[in-house]
Amino acid sequence: MWKLDRLGRNLHHLVNTVHDLTARGVGLKVLTGQGAAIDTTTAAGKLVFGIFAALAEFERELISERTVAGLASTRARGRVREGIPRAT
Secondary structure, three states, X not given: OOOHHHOOOOHHHHHHHXXXXXXXXXXXXXXXXXXXXXXXXXXXXXXXXXXXXXXXHHHHHHHHHHHHHHHHHHHXXXXXXXXXXXXX
């Protein structure tokens, strides 16, 4: 692959794509750009993608927690999203 950013729309998509490729027996080697040393056919490359996967999961959890907190805060102020009935 020419650059890592060409493979996925975001970190989560990138990690899933690489996981799918690995399941098919396909290795990934980044040829240029930042992260040029990434090669999933090596132990170090697998480690880097393991770290990426952990970061992607962490990011998803933070977004979910912030969304839940924001909705709770909005409800506490008595505001409800338009078009969605308030649960009683």
